[in-house]
Amino acid sequence: MRAVSDDDLFHPGDRVNKLGLTNSGTRSTSSRLLRLARANWPALLLPLLAADTAGIAGPPWPLLLAILALILALLAPREAATLAPFALLAYGAYGFFLMHALLIWEKQPVFYGLVHASRGRYPTWQTSGPLGLVLTESVVFMAVGVGLLARPGAPGGRAVRRALAQLRGTGGQPRTVPPLLLLPVLFLWEELFSRTLWFGDQSWPRLVTVLIVAVGVALVVWLPRAAAVLVVAGTVMLGLGGLLWSGNVQWSEMFGLWAQTRGDPHFAGMGARVVPQSIVLYGGVPLDGGITRLFTGLQGAVLLGIGLALTPRLLTWGADFELAERARALAQRVDGLTRTRSDAAEAAVAELRRIERDLHDGAQARMVAVGMSLRAAEQRLISAEPGAALALVVEAREASSRAIIELRDLVRGIYPPVLADRGLVEAVRNLALDTVMDVEVSADLPAEPPMPIAAAVYFAVAEILTNVVQHARAETVQISVRHVDGVLRAWITDDGLGGADPARGTGLAGVERRLAPFDGILAVSSPAGGPTIVAIEVPCALSSVKISSS
């Protein structure tokens, strides 16, 4: 049975038919559908939402729209699942506005969330019971929308997820005040002035509304710290206001009176008794005394609590971000070290393997041959065949000569003798002497780098020189080795063809791998036509005493 990859979940239309139904049995098809449903279940919210939205039009529209949305969800579940949270947010916000509209000026009954809501005779909380349902539903829709965006992997929800991570202090985010909270806080503040902002009959108040939101978004993006301060200050003030308003309606009336002085025509059209109370809303609740005081007080207490709980986080803001930054850097470093450590271990083992194989197939085998030849010569001497014995001894000597040559080459590859004797600078000079072209070395180190780094840099330079000889068609090469600001730098410049690409071929990639365990880097500048500059940099201290070259 073919394994189902994650990819299948998002492209069911063709794959289920082509692969799932034809290649697999029913069990695999049903399990595939199950996985599909599990990954993209928010898509199924779309038909419900569609039915709800169409409720105002009456039958058969809700059913029709729901079926259409269901078809969309089945044909393109991934897209539908992506769309769902935004649709919920929009529909929730619409409900919120609808409720305000009903309280303030809308006289026609509205349909929202299976609820027929109308203002009733007076636009008060008590007389418009269903308004409470509208408010509740709109808040639930918005909350579900935010919740869906916060799902891991949900497209478009990165800001929401980051804000939640900042609230909890998880996922590499500092435990601080999420600047994104400024948007709901602004929303609540604007609501206090909804009469004059959202539902004014002139266009400029709406412009102001949009401007305030735009400024809020700009703050969140560019001045997150200022946004966070506003979040806390705004929440604390809202909370205090809520508590005060729950105790003294006069405060709320001040807002109403302020609105009145703006000379709003709607104001005049409403009954004098209800006007002041109905205009100011606080968290979806009109400040009109009575039972709503309880809601206002409760909300105020909650908001004040949230604001006060967040306050200390403002004080540690800088330190928290620094810590999170450090934690992130550490995590990255650990990742890098884990990778290079395994690379280094692999390289070391491969190197040992190579040495073992070279010894086994080379020197060891030859010494066995030497022993066999000598033994045979012994027998020839006993049986008095000196001519044959001589030939065998000569053979043995030649075999041991070859073994010595092989051992010498092997030793050179393990740790070059000049590097062991004289250190990096002299070893590089010797490399230059062994190169067929003119190599100018300008190297000066006050002391020796640690042995493993010296070896890595030596072999890197050797590999680069080999590359130059093989590919660059250069006439002269310059090598510079320096130690500046705690970094060992080796530059190899040639006047060859250029066009060297570290991504192609294994030479330079091997050099990079060799340097990586020491946090060393390799940079190549090689425009077509040359010159080619290969730079190696390895951070290190020059610790051991310089080996004198006299």
Added chain:
Amino acid sequence: MRVVIGEDLFLLRDGLVRLLEAHGFEIAAAVGSAPELLTALTGLKPDVGIVDVRMPPSHTDDGLRVAIEARRAVPGLPILVLSQYVEQLYARELLADQAGGVGYLLKDRVFSDAAFASAVRDVAAGGTVLDPEVVSRLMARRVRSGPLAALTPREREVLALMAEGRSNAAIAARLFVTEKAVSKHAAGIFTRLGLSQSDDDNRRVLAVLAYLNS
């Protein structure tokens, strides 16, 4: 002919002693560390010193340093350096004093004992004997400038064999030409390298040094 041997591995030291004695050399001293070797070389002033590069106490290039120091103390003291590996850098350092009487060979050259003994004698006589491996790496170098660029390919061949310490007769045999032709090539080499004044042995040393420094 008195020889001082500096070699830290007993087996090899013993083998060298036996080999050289078999070829009629007199062993003045055979020592196993750099300080002892320096004392022996400067104190006994042998006809030739045979020195291993890697020796105690530091087991790096102690032998080579002793060789250079001894030649500074006793100018022209003939030294044949033996090593498991040959490096151009070390060859240059050995020849830098331009005094001749220097050899630099891989250890396994002792297998051909007759050739080795003759190399020891050449060095003792003030000649320069470089290992063919050093010379072959020199030959591989592209020379674009300097006096060596002016040499003909044949002259470079002759110079390479000269660096290996071969006499004109040996070079002639190797290149299948007459000894006279080799002399002519050698004269050409000396002229082009600007070495016409001094005596022949010293000119050979200087020519090889010019070769090394190219």
